[in-house]
Amino acid sequence: MAAYDTDTSPARFLTFEGGEGVGKSTQVKRLAARLGDLGVSVVRSREPGGTPKAEAVRSFILQGKPESWGVGAEAVLFAAARLDHVNELIAPALASGKWVLCDRFADSTRVYQGLTGGVEEGLIDALEALALNGHVPDLTIILDMDPENAFERVRRRAMEDGMPALADRFEKEDLDFHRRLRAGFLAIAAKNPxxxxxxxxxxxxxxLAEEIWRVVRERFPELETEDQPA
Structure with missing residues (x-):
């Protein structure tokens, strides 16, 4: 079978979702490297963030500054960051034939601010339609783990790095909150198989990296090459 053809193969948009401490960032990095080995041009990004304006919004939110404004305002801020991210990074990258791998995307807003935070679904739908402008992921990989196990992983990682496990805007929430997050992501997966x-x-x-690679190869057969195992 011929090697991956960057000229004729379509650009792809993949997102990684899940609760805190499940390893999304690590797996995004590993998948990007593996795709790069095949000659795929890859852009890695994250949300909130990915562009200078969106990173500024990320810092503002994760420091807890808009908490007093309410979760609805928070959802609007995420949508504003996502709109810039899509327009300035994701859409141009896809248009140029690159694959985009993003650590969190619109599903996180739907879970954190919508299903868990209580923002009306109609508002979430409207903000999502505005921000995405038709750029729906081709594949979303949801990494699932019991929140207690995830918290232990975060604490262990912090100890190994010699740093205190500082809580950000979301990591400081209690286990019940994170159990509801988990249920929310699983509900989205069930609704969008x-x-x-x-x-x-x-x-x-x-x-986990091997399992992700299996899923990606099955979903995108253009990745099959002569040197790939059957």
Whole structure:
């Protein structure tokens, strides 16, 4: 079979979702490297963030500054950051034939501010339509883990890095909050089976990377090359 053809193969948009401490950032990085080995041009990004304006919004939100404004205002801020992210980074990258891998995207707003925070679904729908402007992910990988296990992973990682496990705007919430987040992501996956794949994040990093690679290759057969195992 011929090698991956960057000229004729379509650009793809993949997002990674899930609760805190499930390893999204690590797996985005590993998948990007593996795709790069095949000659795929990849852009890695994250939300909130990805562009200078969106990163400024990220800093503002995660410091807890808009908490007094209410969760609805928070959802609007995320949408504003996402609109800039899509217009300035995601859409141009896809238009140029690059694959985009994003650590969190619109599903996180739907779960954090909508299903968990209580923002009306109609407002979430409207903000999502405005910000995405038709740029729906081709594949969303939801990494699933019991929140207690995820918290232990975060604490262990902080100790290994020699740093205190500082809580950001969301990590400081209690376990019940994170259990509701988990249920929210699983509900989105059940509602969107054509787009979403749920994988257990309890396996070790290497095993999870292999499972993600299996899912991506099955979803995008243009990645099959002569040197890939059957």
């Amino acid at each position: 054509d787009r979403c794949v749920v994988l257990s994040a309890d396996m070790d990093e290497d095993a």
